[in-house]
Amino acid sequence: MVFEMFKRMNDNLRRRIRRAILAEPDKMPQRYAILMASVLFLSIIVTYNVLFEKEKRKEGYLNGVKPPSVMDVFRDRSAKQKLEHIELQRNIMQARNNAKTTTVNDL
Numbered sequence: 776m777v778f779e780m781f782k783r784m785n786d787n788l789r790r791r792i793r794r795a796i797l798a799e800p801d802k803m804p805q806r807y808a809i810l811m812a813s814v815l816f817l818s819i820i821v822t823y824n825v826l827f828e829k830e831k832r833k834e835g836y837l838n839g840v841k842p843p844s845v846m847d848v849f850r851d852r853s854a855k856q857k858l859e860h861i862e863l864q865r866n867i868m869q870a871r872n873n874a875k876t877t878t879v880n881d882l
Contacts, residue, residue: 794802
């Protein structure tokens with residue numbers, strides 16, 4: 776089922792390309808130029824990314840020192856929130872205890 780669907784999509788794409796080529800053959804040099812420019816642009820991007828990764832490895836960014844992941848940041852933030860909540864509860868409890876002792880002493 777899936778294979779047939781992809782086969783139909785591939786056939787439709789081939790037909791569209793053939794129609795485009797046959798309909799306007801005078802625009803083929805422009806299309807080739809656009810295609811070549813796209814390939815060149817893509818290769819520049821890939822080369823830059825490869826060189827950037829090598830530079831990061833040289834700096835030690837990827838050797839031993841690992842940047843924090845999203846889960847690490849989330850866990851850290853969650854732990855901080857829990858700690859703040861516990862401290863708030865402790866402060867509330869101390870305020871209640873202080874209020875109780877002052878009212879008992881006043882009586």
